[in-house]
Amino acid sequence: MTDRIEIPTRMLVHALVREDGTVDADELYTVANTLGMSDQQVRLCVKRLVAEGRFTHEGRGRKAQLHATADTMRALSPNADFLRHAFEQDAGRAPWDGVWHLAAFAVPESERTARDSLRETLVHLGGAPLQGGLYVCANAWEPYVEEAAHRLGAHGGLTLLTTTDLRRGEIREPAELARRLWPLPEIADRYHRLGRLARPRLDRLTGPAGLSPSALLTIAVELAAELTRAMEPDPLLPPELLPRPWPGTQARELVARCWTALRERDGGETRPALFRLYADITRARAEEPAEAG
Incomplete structure (x- = not known):
């Protein structure tokens, strides 16, 4: 017997979106039941997703189809x-070139939501905080960071730089730095x-x-x-x-x-x-x- 993997109902719906943006209800309920989810649990989740404007609903019961909105398809990609x-x-095939990639930002308190979102994005992209507003990554993340900053309206407060000489206190050996930072x-x-x-x-x-x-x-x-x-x-x-x-x-x-x-x-x-x-x-x-x- 294999270990059961806990899967949120919302994640299941998202996982079953086909390339044309549809989710087949019969397939959704069948897989949900196999994973130990009840039909009521699935219905409530679908109702919430439709109410949030993430999907539209066509048909009834197991003959229904869900249609992901354009925004949902972009978010799920x-x-x-x-x-x-x-x-x-x-x-x-991707050896490290020894370059550390840094991003710093200065976003005013009046734009706290954008600041918090940018911080979360930097961590999601593999960054580690060095100190307030300064993050480091071992991969070339600049296109992703700039896209996020533009989207959040924070690009004017973003600074990007690279270095091959990163030190934290007395630590400068790359593997030891990685062990301390992540x-x-x-x-x-x-x-x-x-x-x-x-x-x-x-x-x-x-x-x-x-x-x-x-x-x-x-x-x-x-x-x-x-x-x-x-x-x-x-x-x-x-x-x-x-x-x-x-x-x-x-x-x-x-x-x-x-x-x-x-x-x-x-x-x-x-x-x-x-x-x-x-x-x-x-x-x-x-x-x-x-x-x-």
């Missing part, structure tokens, strides 16, 4: 760049969990037993949810700055193999946009060996 970059790092043990624990959950699902996918379309879709939803939980707080530090072996590399390899097996079992049926994206990105990784420890 995962940033494929980060997942691709992670696999490039895992394969040893919560690497917590991030590693999330990947250990992802690996533990992916392995039995890979066994099911590669075993002789048949799996129904709803079972395949359930596994895909579970993997997508757990991969998201692991990767969202991950700054995707270059391998040169991480402990070896790094569990993120091993966990993502397992997920890539799961997606390859899902694609083979699926028989080419149309699946939610999120899974098609993951399958495309992970295909190359699944076909090559992982980097040694």
Whole structure:
């Protein structure tokens, strides 16, 4: 018996959005039931999403269809760049150039909402705070930072710079700086969990037993949810700055193999946009060996 993955109902609805923006209600209820969710739980979630203007609703019961609004589709589109970059790092094709990327901002108290949003964005993009209003990242994040600052109306208060000579107190060795600046043990624990959950699902996918379309879709939803939980707080530090072996590399390899097996079992049926994206990105990784420890 595999461990159950807790998936919020809203995340399930989002995960099942197809490339044309629709969600099939029968598929939604079937997968929800498999995951231990009640029909009432799903109905309430759908009602909230429609009330918030994130979806429109057509039809009744299991014959209904949800339609994601344009804003919802934009918000749900995962940033494929980060997942691709992670696999490039895992394969040893993205060596670190030794450059630290810094962003500083000065946003007045009167624009506190924009300031807080920019701070959250910098952390989401892999930044770590050095001191008030100053964040550092090991990857070239400038296009993403500038896009967020423009969107929040804070670009005029943004300063960007790079350096190869970063020190904090007496610490200047890059790997030690990374260990002090980012919560690497917590991030590693999330990947250990992802690996533990992916392995039995890979066994099911590669075993002789048949799996129904709803079972395949359930596994895909579970993997997508757990991969998201692991990767969202991950700054995707270059391998040169991480402990070896790094569990993120091993966990993502397992997920890539799961997606390859899902694609083979699926028989080419149309699946939610999120899974098609993951399958495309992970295909190359699944076909090559992982980097040694």
